[in-house]
Amino acid sequence: MQANMTVTPARLPELLLHVAVVRPVFLWGAPGIGKSSLVRDFAGSLGLECVTLLGTQLAPEDLIGVPELRDGRSRFAPPESIARDEPYCLFLDELNASSPEVQKAFYSLILDRRIGTYELPEGSVVIGAGNRATDNALARPMASALINRLVHVHMRASVDDWLKWAVDHGIHPWIVDYLVQRPDHLWSAPPKTEEAFSSPRAWHMLSDVITSYGEGIDDETLAILAFGTLTATHASAFRAYVKTVRHAYDLDAVIKGDAPWPRRPEERDLLYFLSETFRARLVKELPADKRGGGRHGRDLAFRAKALLVELAEISLECAQLVIAEDEHGAPVLPTWFLVEVGRDLPRLAAARAGHRS
Known part of the structure; x- marks a missing residue:
């Protein structure tokens, strides 16, 4: 129906x-x-x-x-x-x-x-x-x-409704905090094959088993449980998020310049997670019209362009992920920002290279 x-x-x-x-x-x-x-x-x-x-x-x-x-x-x-x-x-x-x-x-x-x-x-x-x-x-x-x-x-499914329910019903704080940042990961369309998929029920199950293990759960066990309840994409991102919690990585700190993008090969999943979260932050906070964004919008756009240059030096794939179109080929970020990215990034990259030399 x-x-x-x-x-x-x-x-x-x-x-x-x-x-x-x-x-x-x-x-x-x-x-x-x-x-x-x-x-x-x-x-x-x-x-x-x-x-x-x-x-x-x-x-x-x-x-x-x-x-x-x-x-x-x-x-x-x-x-x-x-x-x-x-x-x-x-x-x-x-x-x-x-x-x-x-x-x-x-x-x-x-x-x-x-x-x-x-x-x-x-x-x-x-x-x-x-x-x-x-x-x-x-x-x-x-x-x-x-x-x-x-x-x-x-x-x-409504992420706002579920998060309110989750706070009142003891859902693990890792899961609550993660879905606050990635509300689009609450639910995924059921697959046509026998695979785990994300849903409010799946997140609830994952919360129960993480709570059963306790805060000392090791990364490998967490991965087994996450991939056993969620889509592979969401499980990988959630696993990376938990690493950010445990290793004090924080997107706000990266945006403010208090912390760098993770660079080590073993931190690549962290980099992907932070890149996806950065993209979600820009989608949420950049104004559709540059003139209506106020100082916060202008400051965020300016800082975002510099961060994209830094990110591209580490992983061009992650930098492209931030500004990528959606599955239908439509821009996700505001058009004015994408125009500025195309105009300013070569200059910012050259200035950064000159500063290093």
């Missing part, structure tokens, strides 16, 4: 409060962005127990129940997990990954709030969730009759 409009995790509770209490809702979103935990938190905010049914682990009889004799007549007895006297939140996780027969069994439960003669208690809410076929996750087509019984909400 295509997402024409999306919501962030912070917006979801308010939406569910007004929608899920009157109509069943289906949450679409990539794996690992927190759909299940958000539903459980929402149920808790209403004082409701959250009963989770995994569509991939169900057979139709798990919903419909089994026949029993009562007063000489047979009737289907719904399972104990569903047939409750008090209102609750029924969470149908991985609903669109269930078989067509199980999806059909959900019809009356979703629309009529009943299974056989059993009706959900007044005040209960029904929420479904699932991944999209485009996420390379297990997803079966949903029949139009089922789709039309649900209000569909598409979620997207």
Whole structure:
């Protein structure tokens, strides 16, 4: 299903409060962005127990129940997990990954709030969730009759929302600080092959295992864990970031001139990380229009050009990485700055060479 409009995790509770209490809702979103935990938190905010049914682990009889004799007549007895006297939140996780027969069994439960003669208690809410076929996750087509019984909400990952949550839930400070600097690394599109990929869930797992090892975790172990939970690019950058923390390398110090770019061959991953972080800093802080940047923008641009010269002396590849276009061939940094780079860098390089001689 295509997402024409999306919501962030912070917006979801308010939406569910007004929608899920009157109509069943289906949450679409990539794996690992927190759909299940958000539903459980929402149920808790209403004082409701959250009963989770995994569509991939169900057979139709798990919903419909089994026949029993009562007063000489047979009737289907719904399972104990569903047939409750008090209102609750029924969470149908991985609903669109269930078989067509199980999806059909959900019809009356979703629309009529009943299974056989059993009706959900007044005040209960029904929420479904699932991944999209485009996420390379297990997803079966949903029949139009089922789709039309649900209000569909598409979620997207939000680094601001996740960081606020992370601070309150003990996520390791290395990870929090890293994602503050590289918010674009919170989530990556699921790959088409069996590879680890970055997501809020993956960062949470990495936090748990780093915390389990403690601050003394060695670099090789950290690398094993990072590459086992994140994309290779993000894992390599995070590993380099931890080295900057441990070796007191800091981009602010480099920009201020208090520390040099790392030059030793064994520090090459640090150089790549600092180069990527430098690029992200320029994207964030350089004004789109030079005239509207104020003194900070002018000072940063002036210093950035000098730093690019220094960086190019160490690694031309890293210097090119800072000013590179995006994957579509469009400039990432402001055009006025790129023009100045092309105009001023040869002069700055010559002046630096003359100063050394």
